[in-house]
Amino acid sequence: MIIAVASGKGGTGKTTISTNLALSLTDQVQLLDCDVEEPNAHLFIKPEILEKHTVTIPVPQIDRAICTLCGKCAKICAYNAIAIIAKQAMVFPELCHSCGACKYFCPAGAIKEVNHEVGFTELGSKNNIQFIHGQLNVGKAIAIPVIKAVKNHIDKTKTVIIDAPPGTTCPTIEAIKGSNFCLLVTEPTPFGLNDLILSVATLKKINIPYGVIINRSNLGDNSTEQYCNQEDIPILMRIKFDKKIAAAYSNGTPLINIYPEYRQHFGDLLKKIKTIVETP
Amino acid sequence: MKQLAIISGKGGTGKTVITSAFASIADNKVIVDCDVDAANLHLMLNPKILEHNIFKSGFTASIDRSKCTRCLKCLKNCRFNAITKNLTIDSIACEGCAFCYNLCPVGAITLEENIAGEWFISETKYGPFVHAKLGIAEENSGKLVSLIRKQAQTLAKEQNKNLIIIDGPPGIGCQVIATLANIDSALIVTEPTVSGLHDAKRVIELAKHFTIPIMMLINKYDLNLAMTKNIEQYCEQQNIILVGKIKFDTDIVNAVTNKKPIMNIANIKLKEQIQKIWHTTYNNL
Amino acid sequence: MKICITAQGNTLDSQMELRFGRSPYFIIYDTETLEFEAIKNPNIEAANGVGIKSAQLMSDKNVQVLLTGKIGPKAADVLNTANIQVINSSAETVQEAITNYQA
The missing domain is CATH 3.40.50.300 (P-loop containing nucleotide triphosphate hydrolases)
Structure with missing residues (x-):
């Protein structure tokens, strides 16, 4: 019980x-x-x-070598945890809810998930x-x-x-x-x-x-x-x-x-x- | 304009109890209750509500059964188990991430903005008062805290008030972080218990993280004099201003039971002591 | 050069706003053409990450200098990456902030 x-x-x-x-x-x-x-x-x-x-929670990590800066991830993230600035993607793990949408939708396959404590x-x-x-x-x-x-x-x-x-x-x-x-x-x-x-x-x-x-x-x-x-x-x-x-x-x-x-x-x-x- | 939060x-x-006492002593201020989850300050201040607003926050998904083709893509990908086997949404589990909405191949999923609570602008005997009530089982109270603090600041500007007194929430999570943002000082009310000190230390760490100056007040100090001594030493070591200490006093319980600030009910000695604590706090803001 | 001032309204006479992320308006002023654009903050209703979104907006608009009050650590991070200079201003109005900056 x-x-x-x-x-x-x-x-x-x-x-x-x-x-x-x-x-x-x-x-x-x-x-x-x-x-x-x-x-x-x-x-x-x-x-x-x-x-x-x-x-830990899984949060996105963006491979800059593969990322095309298309901005799809920043657009779909409901928590504003990703920004595309001056030719690079920035991730803010504190805001991430680990929904996995960014990884799923990245057309270039540049996102993998890493553990954040x-x-x-x-x-x-x-x-x-x-x-x-x-x-x-x-x-x-x-x-x-x-x-x-x-x-x-x-x-x-x-x-x-x-x-x-x-x-x-x-x-x-x-x-x-x-x-x-x-x-x-x-x-x-x-x-x-x-x-x-x-x-x-x-x-x-x-x-x-x-x-x-x-x-x-x-x-x-x-x-x-x-x-x-x-x-x-x-x-x-x-x-x-x-x-x-x-x-x-x-x-x-x-x-x-x-x-x-x-x-x-x-x-x-x-x-x-x-x-x-x-x-x- | 100065902002003081009591946490x-x-x-x-x-x-x-301390916030309501300060509210009844201080001049020319706006009062805010940022414990939007279990708000209590209104019970002490007897507010007359002037303005009543709806608080919207976040989204909850909903599935249009007539369009759904049962492809189950949403069910397979939702990490919050918010989509049931019958393809309905568990609104408590749904975190509004919009993954399913972006995923659905036939556009059967819509997002609806949540009504997550309500907030009020009120008048009290002690001045303007901004308070709120978060809906049950809702999240994101940090946003509601930010919203009512902004309202308080606007009111203070309009009415030329030079002080905002904030009753803070317990814990160290998002509501507390939103309460601490850009304030001038936080007064930490603690008690001489192992748990009181343990938790105070965690919230002090948080305040330091956001570079907020802190002061401390020991309530019910006579319940454990050795522990009180410990806290005093801790404050000295950490360079924290100790604004005073208050004995366990049944007049405080009476004040709460009668829903009146302590200053309206307590014995003279306690009143003088709280008056002094307020002046020390205010002078250190 | 483009400078941005956080503002409570959409004119140069507007009161300056001391919050960045949830500022009601952004006034983007061009120091060469002396023209300005007032943008209603589209991110104000977001629950989280407003500082990041607003910083992204600064970057998208090619702002080089930002005049505002205190900014949060995440917005600071983005602005820094975007090479936008942040100046803490305590001016009353947008116009005053611009004048002080150019002085």
């Missing part, structure tokens, strides 16, 4: 949920940190990193957890290929937990899609609620079942609970704010090390998710 |  942990708003506790859920389970677990812009799960899991792979993935382990995360190189705008590279390692025989990036746009959807269930982590403030409503709309659009976890449930107001009740969205867990939890988090200490009873709560959470997913 | 790397460190 694949469970994604997501939220519209950042800083609501996605990483707290995904790492503590992974650490609480006793069966074989895969934890994938797909927040490749700002990956954090490793700070709490502290895995032993065993492998590192670069993530955009980030890396690392594989590691901690006890029963197989840990995988990716990192987007700073200054690169497109996170999708790195997220895909992380998800390529999914082993469906294990319980797979995906820590998704915040938001409702393409990187979040890339991380969540293909999951059996999505946990939406929110906090009971107008910000949290506003962004939860966006997340719910996103999940309806991609048709994945979901439930809510309210973090810092004793701060803020009651409107998030009311919204979930009205919309018939299951609230699967509530975590209270206290300074002990916040201080532990700040040091990279998992919640379950401070309050061991949460191990049981996270185990129950998985059971609840299984029930929802398996109910037709 | 953080990690989400939830307090960008919007």
Whole structure:
């Protein structure tokens, strides 16, 4: 089973949920940190990193000896990643989406594709957890290929937990899609609620079942609970704010090390998710 | 005209709370919310929308079944798996590269411009406010960020405002890059947590990449004093101006819950502190 | 020689625009014939790579000097390859930018 942990708003506790859920389970677990812009799960899991792979995308390389400067490639590139200037073709890999159209349409056959590095993935382990995360190189705008590279390692025989990036746009959807269930982590403030409503709309659009976890449930107001009740969205867990939890988090200490009873709560959470997913 | 962006790397460190506080203190400015993916600043500023616009961006392919000869060329060549076996387009997967459009031998494929979101020019108690809402599952929010920043600059010129305060998005991707372009300074709001510092360092690296001067603010500093010390030392080593630090204060949570800038709600001590942080920030712009 | 000034409008009295890629107009001024051509920027709506497209336009129009505000690294790369000199101007109007340049 694949469970994604997501939220519209950042800083609501996605990483707290995904790492503590992974650490609480006793069966074989895969934890994938797909927040490749700002990956954090490793700070709490502290895995032993065993492998590192670069993530590349294919981008065009133009052979100047063959290129006739016809300009077809620059014309068809939807991303303006190629320019023909002063008798030479220039390629801007940062803008390329690797669609392959330029190579296909080049009448002279002057274009081949070469690998361009955009980030890396690392594989590691901690006890029963197989840990995988990716990192987007700073200054690169497109996170999708790195997220895909992380998800390529999914082993469906294990319980797979995906820590998704915040938001409702393409990187979040890339991380969540293909999951059996999505946990939406929110906090009971107008910000949290506003962004939860966006997340719910996103999940309806991609048709994945979901439930809510309210973090810092004793701060803020009651409107998030009311919204979930009205919309018939299951609230699967509530975590209270206290300074002990916040201080532990700040040091990279998992919640379950401070309050061991949460191990049981996270185990129950998985059971609840299984029930929802398996109910037709 | 000066432009200040408030960013953080990690989400939830307090960008919007700080921006709304600054918005209520600063004189003669335009306010922009560049977190177009999960915008929140409007909740604090209670805007009256004056202008509502549609944001179009990118293209999505569509197949005219009556012209299609099922040659499957498009299906075989699409690298985004956006063409289904039934020869329909998966609009979420489609990246608008136009490969299929250029490829189709019978002209059965057309490209339609996406309506990717909407943007607004509003009036608030604190001045003009430009904000936006990106559609769900859309991409290319960098362009929307550029667009609303341009609108803010035009407004500022028209109304002789000498400052633009920008609430930035989390992360280090395209929205953040568009937020940082050509600004005078970025204020990074961080918190004394391993993840807060980790992410702040990545966004600092990004700002340096684009040669943007940076300042730093530590929010909820009392949650971990040792880590706060670390961040202070880091700022000193890196020559980053630390504009101040703020304690974890339930008045801040109350401000958010009541949808009012902190300056309207907080205790005097916190207010004075934020006032001071604003002056330090402004003087270093 | 052809010089190009980024502008908010299509006349020599127009305000100068400090962005290059998304400049509303390009005013191309010929220092020999004293004539000018105003081009509405066709790339302004593109999502990405506007600096590159606009630089390509400069190259296609045989511009030798560009007077504008800050330009991005990719546009700078293309302009450099095309041998177009970029001068950072802070003039108010197009006319003022030309006068300052010729002074």
